[in-house]
Amino acid sequence: MSINTERDLEANLQIGPTDQGMVRLFIFAGxxxxxxxxxxxxxxxxxxxxxxxxxxxxxxxPGS
Structure with missing residues (x-):
């Protein structure tokens, strides 16, 4: 599989700072x-x- 492989998967992404001074990407998928x-x-x-x-x-x- 590669970055161009399509998948039938739904996910949500939240991005924000933590109380520890980090940047968090939080992914929900099922x-x-x-x-x-x-x-x-x-x-x-x-x-x-x-x-x-x-x-x-x-x-x-797309399509070319």
Whole structure:
């Protein structure tokens, strides 16, 4: 499986600061709950990767 493999799975994502000064990504998928904590700099790096992926995705024309 790769990032391009489609799945029929619904999930929710919450993002926020913790009381420990971390950034938490909390993923809910059915019965599964995944808390992922990151140092602020790690969270900034992830945000930059997401923005780079957005930029790349905007250049792709679906179906071509």
């Amino acid at each position: 019965e599964l709950e995944i808390p992922m904590d990151f140092e602020p700099q790690e969270a900034k790096d992830i945000a930059e990767e997401i923005l780079a992926a957005v930029k790349a995705a905007e250049t792709i024309k």
